[in-house]
Amino acid sequence: MKSIVIRSVERPSSKNPAELIRWFCYAFGLSNDEETGIEEQILIRFAYAAKKNLGIPSSAIKIKPEIARSTVIYHLNRLIDSGLIVKKGRKYYLRATEMSKAIEEIEYDLNREMMKMLAAAKEFDKLMNQKGRNVKIR
Numbered sequence: 001m002k003s004i005v006i007r008s009v010e011r012p013s014s015k016n017p018a019e020l021i022r023w024f025c026y027a028f029g030l031s032n033d034e035e036t037g038i039e040e041q042i043l044i045r046f047a048y049a050a051k052k053n054l055g056i057p058s059s060a061i062k063i064k065p066e067i068a069r070s071t072v073i074y075h076l077n078r079l080i081d082s083g084l085i086v087k088k089g090r091k092y093y094l095r096a097t098e099m100s101k102a103i104e105e106i107e108y109d110l111n112r113e114m115m116k117m118l119a120a121a122k123e124f125d126k127l128m129n130q131k132g133r134n135v136k137i138r
Contacts, residue, residue: 003081005029028082038063038075046085046094055091
């Protein structure tokens with residue numbers, strides 16, 4: 001199950017790709033704005049790999065020698081949950097060949113899920129109007 005967090009934070013004015021990756025990670029609730037997190041270091045690697053349409057196995061992602069592969073996989077899974085990274089076979093990929101395309105695909109997914117929720121909310125409202133206010137909660 002994916003769980004996407006979107007924070008409303010001001011976009012940096014910087015034209016530096018690393019600063020924008022930091023902002024994406026912060027906006028997606030993957031890191032705080034005070035320090036560079038593992039997700040940011042991983043995501044920038046995937047952004048460069050996506051330009052060449054390459055996937056990266058988890059064993060090839062080296063952040064620091066003291067960071068275990070299990071820690072890298074944990075952070076990869078957080079990026080998967082955010083919708084930015086996908087796993088195909090033994091490799092991981094940025095969801096699309098460009099960050100803008102990945103964001104557009106996430107937007108599409110969010111809109112689809114919101115439409116499902118809206119339909120359920122309308123059905124709920126209709127049921128509440130039919131049954132009155134005496135609804136039993138289990």
